Amino acid sequence: MNPMQIVVIVALMALAVLMLISMFARLFRKAGPHQALIVYGFRGTRVIKGRGTVIFPMLETARELSLELMSFDVAPTQDLYTRQGVAVTVEAVAQIKVKSDPESITTAAEQFLTKTDQDREALIRLVMEGHLRGIIGQLTVEEIVKQPEMVGDRMRSTCASDMSKMGLEVISFTIKEVRDKNDYIANMGRPDIARIKRDADVAGAEAERDTAIRRAQASREAAVATALADQERVLAQTLSLTKQSEAQRDLDIKKAEYLETVKRQQAQADKAYEIQTNIMQQQVIVEQVKIQQVEREQSILVQDAEIQRVERELIATVLKQAEIERRRIETLASAEKQRLISEAEGRASAIRTEGEAEASITFLKGEAEAKAMNVKAEAYQHWNQAAVIDKLISTMPEVVRALAAPLEHVDKITIVSTGGDTAGMNKVTGDLTKMAAQVPALFETLSGIRMEDLFKKVQGMTDKGKD
16 A cells, blocks of 8 residues: 555545534534523433533434523503502513423423513513502502512512412512502602691791790800809909908018018027137137147157156066076076986996995985085075176166156157146156156066065075175
């Protein structure tokens, strides 16, 4: 098979497919949401809504049924009589549509599938006008005019059964206009209008009356308020003048009291100044006396400090050295004694080995030497006390000289005398005499031995030396 034949076969097959698709497209019918497709034929009657189906030619037929809302006027050409016997003309608007369930669509197809829209509306209008006539005959003109919603509700409830038999439903029924030829409706509001007008006139008259009364009351109250205001103004002016007079009087009194107080305080201040001046002069004198007393006290403190210094120097130079010398001599005597005893004991031990006779001689000799050393030590002790006494007595002039030494550095002495025997220069010499007299007491305090006992010991040692 050559390529040309293959191309022809492929083209023929594509053409056949296209023809089949085109044929199937012509056989396939679709129904939108606003319509229903009524299919009848060898498969029976079918309702297609919102989808598509295949219609086989010559075996099935399909017709469209509109499900859209139908709106038309319901206006009977003949007069409608109310329960009162009044002839009225009513114009209304009705909204009707085919129900959406398959049974209602089938019923509506049975009733209107072969009819035109005008025929279908005319048939529905006749049914609606008949029901409207019956409902109007049951109502009064006032109810029809004042309660149009009630008329619409009755129409929907009354027509529902008949509309359902045709596969329809009443969506709404609204009265547009109600007229009559005898002006019943026009005159129906006149009593209310007259009553309203009367009430308005009465209300206007009452309002004018109340306004006049209120104006009179307001005028009277304004006059009373004006009079009260005038009285209060006059009273306020009187009180103000009175207050001004009282304030001026109080001001004058305050000024007089202030001047009196100022003068009295000025006098007190002058007198206080004089008193304070005298007090200050007295304080100056007192302070001068205190300064002089302080100077004397400081001078005495200087002298006491110098005495203490001399006492400490005397203790450090004289008594301490004597005490050290005494202890040194006692230590030497004790050491010599111990040395001699040790030598004697060593010699006695050596002689004891040679014989009892020689040991006895040596023992006696050592005892004699020991006694001699005791005598010598006792002599040393007596010599120590004598030396201490001699040292103390010989240094007493030096202590007195040291106590009087600070006076050598005094250039000038100012004596404040208040009279008496112990005043002036006599006071200075008397103090020096007392200081010199305290030197023996100072020695007694430092040595712990009374001067009288020391002199007795010296006297005893002298007498003993003479014996």
